[in-house]
Amino acid sequence: xxxxxxxxxxxxxxxxxxxxxxxxxxxxxxxxxxxxxxxxxxxxxxxxxxxxxxxxxxxxxxxxxxxxxxxxxxxxxxxxxxxxxxxxxxxxxxxxxxxxxxxxxxxxxxxxxxxxxxxxxxxxxxxxxxxxxxxxxxxxxxxxxxxxxxxxxxxxxxxxxxxxxxxxxxxxxxxxxxxxxxxxxxxxxxxxxxxxxxxxxxxxxxxxxxxxxxxxxxxxxxxxxxxxxxxxxxxxxxxxxxxxxxxxxxxxxxxxxxxxxxxxxxxxxxxxxxxxxxxxxxxxxxxxxxxxxxxxxxxxxx
Amino acid sequence: xxxxxxxxxxxxxxxxxxxxxxxxxxxxxxxxxxxxxxxxxxxx
Numbered sequence: 001x002x003x004x005x006x007x008x009x010x011x012x013x014x015x016x017x018x019x020x021x022x023x024x025x026x027x028x029x030x031x032x033x034x035x036x037x038x039x040x041x042x043x044x045x046x047x048x049x050x051x052x053x054x055x056x057x058x059x060x061x062x063x064x065x066x067x068x069x070x071x072x073x074x075x076x077x078x079x080x081x082x083x084x085x086x087x088x089x090x091x092x093x094x095x096x097x098x099x100x101x102x103x104x105x106x107x108x109x110x111x112x113x114x115x116x117x118x119x120x121x122x123x124x125x126x127x128x129x130x131x132x133x134x135x136x137x138x139x140x141x142x143x144x145x146x147x148x149x150x151x152x153x154x155x156x157x158x159x160x161x162x163x164x165x166x167x168x169x170x171x172x173x174x175x176x177x178x179x180x181x182x183x184x185x186x187x188x189x190x191x192x193x194x195x196x197x198x199x200x201x202x203x204x205x206x207x208x209x210x211x212x213x214x215x216x217x218x219x220x221x222x223x224x225x226x227x228x229x230x231x232x233x234x235x236x237x238x239x240x241x242x243x244x245x246x247x248x249x250x251x252x253x254x255x256x257x258x259x260x261x262x263x264x265x266x267x268x269x270x271x272x273x274x275x276x277x278x279x280x281x282x283x284x285x286x287x288x289x290x291x292x293x294x295x296x297x298x299x300x301x302x
Numbered sequence: 303x304x305x306x307x308x309x310x311x312x313x314x315x316x317x318x319x320x321x322x323x324x325x326x327x328x329x330x331x332x333x334x335x336x337x338x339x340x341x342x343x344x345x346x
Contacts, residue, residue: 027338028336028338029336030336032332034331034332034335034336035328035329035331035332035335036328037331043343044334044335045338045339045342045343051335052331052332052334052335053335056334056335056342057331057334057335060330060331060334061330064330075325075326075327075330076325076327077322077327078318078319078321078322078325078327079318079319079322079323079325079327079328079331080322080327080331081315081318081322082315082316082317082318082319082320082321082322083315083319084315085311085314085315085318086312086315086316086319088315089308089311089312089315090308090312150341151339151342154339154342154343155341155342155343155344161342161343161344162343162344165338165343166343166344166345169338169343169345170345176340176345179340179345179346180345181346183341183344183345183346184344184345186344187343187344188344219311222307222308222311223308224308224312282305282307282308282309
């Protein structure tokens with residue numbers, strides 16, 4: 001299953017950035033797909049991206065809300081929140097593990113053979129700060145005289161934007177280089193930090209700072225697809241905790257198996273020797289729950 | 303075991319999406335997405 005997941009990640013990263021004909025005179029895609037938000041962190045200012053970024057769209061919604069209300073026409077984000085909510089209701093945080101291009105980049109960086117460092121768990125609070133402050137509160141509350149706010153997450157934190165849009169646009173458009181200032185260098189430093197950190201700790205951005213992952217993860221406990229842990233068949237080997245990319249410690253009871261941290265990579269389901277982890281589907285039509293029981297068999301690992 | 307939460311939530315978010323589309327919100331998403339905001343990506 002892990003190979004299949006990597007294949008899906010690669011295909012998804014390509015689909016998220018499949019605009020191949022890029023010219024300096026036409027640096028950004030302007031076709032109809034830009035109406036739709038991609039379910040992952042993928043900057044819409046990236047020259048290769050044909051989709052919109054859900055976080056950029058959300059921030060713009062809140063940044064223009066006050067001015068829009070004053071003008072009598074406000075976009076209150078129903079479309080973006082609704083489309084993200086539909087995805088999250090079905091599969092929870094699974095897009096992080098399977099579709100997010102920035103997740104794939106972090107996974108690949110972690111494969112570099114250097115000494116590894118555990119993630120310091122209190123840092124996971126950063127996701128809440130990132131979502132509440134940078135996506136919702138600051139764009140909504142700190143506005144200029146015209147009532148417009150800023151996209152705080154994109155402007156001051158998002159390393160995907162620097163990697164996928166900032167750097168390529170500077171390469172393609174030499175005239176932009178004169179506009180580079182301290183803000184760009186600070187964002188470059190943040191990108192460098194996460195690149196280096198990703199080589200020693202698995203998925204640090206997802207675990208410490210990603211507001212989209214938290215938004216999806218909130219639905220992990222109530223989504224149609226869930227994981228289930230059966231304590232009775234657990235053999236206490238703690239293999240699940242060792243291989244979990246986001247450090248969900250459900251076997252020792254520190255976390256719920258459907259914690260907001262779980263990216264639904266299903267490594268625990270595949271590797272559990274006691275078959276204590278199963279995949280659970282709530283039947284939408286009947287309201288019943290159906291399980292794919294975990295089993296101690298090698299066939300899952302293919 | 304009954305569990306209707308995913309169904310109710312899915313219908314709720316479907317409705318949000320439909321109302322958002324009816325209000326023309328995808329156009330706003332599109333307008334922002336086709337404009338390179340230099341300060342948003344740390345340039346300028």
